[in-house]
Amino acid sequence: MFDRDVWQEIFNTIKTNKLRTFLTGFSVGWAIFILVMLLASVNGMQNGFLGQFNDDATNTIFIRPGTTSKAYGGFEAGRRIQLKNEDLEYVKKSFADDIEYLSSRYYANVTARYKSETGSYNVQATHPDHQAIEKTLIMSGRYFNEADLINKAKVVVIGRKVAEDLFKKEDPLGKFVELNNLSFRVIGVFTDDGDDNAERGIYAPVTTYQRIYGNTNNINVIALTYNPTYDLAKALEFSGKLEDVMKRRHKIDPEDQAGLYVWNYAEAFDDISSFTAVLRGIGIGVGFLILVAGIVGIGNIMVFTIKERTKEIGVRKALGARPRQIINLVLLESIFITALSGFIGLLFAWMILAAVGPMFQTPAFSNPSVNASTVITATIILIVAGVLAGLIPAMKAANVKPIVALSDK
Amino acid sequence: MIEIKDLHKSYKMGSNSLHVLKGINFKVEDGELVAIMGSSGSGKSTLLNILGMLDGADSGEYTLDGVPIKNLSETKAAQYRNKFLGFIFQSFNLINYKSALENVALPLYYQKVPRKERQEKAMQYLEKVGLKPWAHHLPSELSGGQKQRVAIARAMAAEPKVLLADEPTGALDSKTSYEVMDLIQQINDEGNTILVVTHEEDIAHMCKRIVHLKDGVIVEDKKIEQVRAGQYV
Ligand SMILES: Nc1ncnc2c1ncn2[C@@H]1O[C@H](COP(=O)(O)OP(=O)(O)OP(=O)(O)O)[C@@H](O)[C@H]1O
Ligand SMILES: [Mg+2]
Numbered sequence: 001m002f003d004r005d006v007w008q009e010i011f012n013t014i015k016t017n018k019l020r021t022f023l024t025g026f027s028v029g030w031a032i033f034i035l036v037m038l039l040a041s042v043n044g045m046q047n048g049f050l051g052q053f054n055d056d057a058t059n060t061i062f063i064r065p066g067t068t069s070k071a072y073g074g075f076e077a078g079r080r081i082q083l084k085n086e087d088l089e090y091v092k093k094s095f096a097d098d099i100e101y102l103s104s105r106y107y108a109n110v111t112a113r114y115k116s117e118t119g120s121y122n123v124q125a126t127h128p129d130h131q132a133i134e135k136t137l138i139m140s141g142r143y144f145n146e147a148d149l150i151n152k153a154k155v156v157v158i159g160r161k162v163a164e165d166l167f168k169k170e171d172p173l174g175k176f177v178e179l180n181n182l183s184f185r186v187i188g189v190f191t192d193d194g195d196d197n198a199e200r201g202i203y204a205p206v207t208t209y210q211r212i213y214g215n216t217n218n219i220n221v222i223a224l225t226y227n228p229t230y231d232l233a234k235a236l237e238f239s240g241k242l243e244d245v246m247k248r249r250h251k252i253d254p255e256d257q258a259g260l261y262v263w264n265y266a267e268a269f270d271d272i273s274s275f276t277a278v279l280r281g282i283g284i285g286v287g288f289l290i291l292v293a294g295i296v297g298i299g300n301i302m303v304f305t306i307k308e309r310t311k312e313i314g315v316r317k318a319l320g321a322r323p324r325q326i327i328n329l330v331l332l333e334s335i336f337i338t339a340l341s342g343f344i345g346l347l348f349a350w351m352i353l354a355a356v357g358p359m360f361q362t363p364a365f366s367n368p369s370v371n372a373s374t375v376i377t378a379t380i381i382l383i384v385a386g387v388l389a390g391l392i393p394a395m396k397a398a399n400v401k402p403i404v405a406l407s408d409k
Numbered sequence: 410m411i412e413i414k415d416l417h418k419s420y421k422m423g424s425n426s427l428h429v430l431k432g433i434n435f436k437v438e439d440g441e442l443v444a445i446m447g448s449s450g451s452g453k454s455t456l457l458n459i460l461g462m463l464d465g466a467d468s469g470e471y472t473l474d475g476v477p478i479k480n481l482s483e484t485k486a487a488q489y490r491n492k493f494l495g496f497i498f499q500s501f502n503l504i505n506y507k508s509a510l511e512n513v514a515l516p517l518y519y520q521k522v523p524r525k526e527r528q529e530k531a532m533q534y535l536e537k538v539g540l541k542p543w544a545h546h547l548p549s550e551l552s553g554g555q556k557q558r559v560a561i562a563r564a565m566a567a568e569p570k571v572l573l574a575d576e577p578t579g580a581l582d583s584k585t586s587y588e589v590m591d592l593i594q595q596i597n598d599e600g601n602t603i604l605v606v607t608h609e610e611d612i613a614h615m616c617k618r619i620v621h622l623k624d625g626v627i628v629e630d631k632k633i634e635q636v637r638a639g640q641y642v
Contacts, residue, residue: 005518012506315502318463320491320519320567322484402490403463 025341028294032345035287044368125209141188302393334390416469447622495564554585
């Protein structure tokens with residue numbers, strides 16, 4: 001099939017129809033160019049998304065209580081679930097091997113005052129582990145520690161914006177700030193990369209706040225990171241187990257999605273993967289639709305050349321060419337023209353992306369590029385396209401009656 | 410070599426049909442050189458096409474070298490054509506983008522002869538028709554007579570049992586016609602069976618037997634004294 005004579009035939013038809021071959025080849029090349037650009041853009045988006053995630057710990061899981069939507073275990077639907085310190089202890093004991101860092105969160109809204117400056121802020125009362133979970137960066141001073149927790153110390157770590165608003169030019173470290181008229185010592189100031197809102201927060205030891213609010217043992221959220229060596233499958237398995245155990249503990253129907261939320265970053269990762277997979281599918285679909293124009297073009301041209309070569313095909317048949325050999329010749333020619341033009345389009349796209357791709361470094365879009373899977377996708381599409389384009393012309397050629405070679409004088 | 414019995418063929422032309430061959434009976438022995446004559450439209454080409462398996466008969470029997478030719482698939486017909494038959498056309502029918510040598514080698518390609526062997530054999534046949542120096546020329550660079558000689562070399566290359574020529578000299582002047590007939594006679598002298606359709610009396614008399622067709626039947630079939638073309642060349 002791939003001997004020299006077949007190639008000679010193909011080059012000859014291309015040579016005798018240079019302009020026509022170029023024009024249709026161009027449409028295929030253009031289609032592949034667009035296809036590759038689309039796929040590269042999807043890659044760029046994916047790179048952007050993943051880049052954003054790398055800011056936070058990507059192995060984080062949050063457990064948030066909700067309100068049940070199903071009756072279960074003797075309880076009616078609509079029951080509010082409340083997490084308590086015991087839940088944290090329970091998780092700690094049950095999953096000691098799976099957990100890296102573990103902290104509770106207790107939320108409070110406060111009015112803060114320093115001298116004549118006041119402001120309204122959110123306090124997140126946590127365990128010391130929370131610093132690692134949220135990747136909180138300390139600018140000056142320190143985060144609170146186990147001792148502060150045990151002593152229920154009235155200390156706070158404030159965000160950079162809080163410090164600016166309340167303390168102006170003063171150094172807040174060691175100063176006392178009033179939160180709802182209770183005095184707290186500032187032991188640290190934190191920043192958060194590019195997120196001004198997070199810098200309007202205040203962290204305090206959870207025990208301190210629980211005592212202030214009537215010695216409660218309620219908590220709002222359990223936050224944890226799991227063993228960082230876990231892969232996606234293992235992470236999902238762990239969060240699944242966590243959800244089951246917590247639902248059983250609180251007598252929530254395992255199917256009840258509203259009673260308790262276990263939110264896993266890995267799942268979000270998974271969602272992004274499937275989101276970009278959908279985008280990639282759309283890209284391939286759009287590229288293929290554009291390619292259809294090229295396919296029709298090449299098919300059209302080839303039907304034309306077959307018509308012109310009717311006599312030649314008749315002569316070949318009179319000399320003993322089998323229908324299969326004629327079909328192969330036409331299909332191969334079609335695949336060759338399609339593939340060649342396609343790869344030229346691919347090459348152009350690749351060169352352009354190599355030149356300008358690294359210039360894109362925004363959060364939502366970074367370094368769009370051609371990877372191996374794009375090239376493989378394009379190749380498969382091109383061969384399929386070549387076969388499709390050559391199908392009708394090949395049938396036409398195979399149906400040529402050799403008698404035309406004789407009768408046509 | 411060839412035997413046909415009560416061969417009928419008609420062409421459908423819209424609602425009415427044209428009965429072209431109305432019961433042909435005829436036999437060709439090994440090594441014969443037969444001229445088929447008749448006025449235009451008498452069915453000469455139709456007969457030759459059926460003999461060449463390029464067209465099918467409506468009824469009747471056809472046996473070629475002992476093989477009954479009937480209801481062949483396209484692939485089978487292609488194989489038989491390749492093995493049994495060589496064609497020479499009035500309009501040469503060379504492939505215009507292939508050199509003389511490649512044209513001659515084409516039937517060997519379809520016989521799956523390896524490339525090198527194919528080229529050697531094709532060159533031998535080109536030498537035989539006196540065109541070795543023109544082997545690498547395209548058909549457009551050859552004269553009519555040279556083209557027909559390339560076509561003859563091509564028909565011979567596959568070493569067929571029968572050569573079928575439909576007005577091989579129809580497009581040539583008389584001098585070149587005689588050169589071509591000289592070649593055909595030489596090939597026949599080597600023992601090849603050849604059928605030549607022609608309008609021209611002098612060409613017909615260079616064969617060994619003349620079959621006359623009229624209104625779809627054979628009206629005359631006679632052996633003749635062969636006129637050698639060599640004396641006019
Ligand atoms: N494919 C066809 N369809 C319809 N009619 C045909 C076809 N081929 C030939 N005929 C008709 O059949 C008759 C015989 O044609 P054929 O070509 O055999 O004649 P011929 O003897 O070779 O004539 P010429 O000397 O002009 O070549 C003619 O009337 C022709 O018009
Ligand atoms: Mg004729």
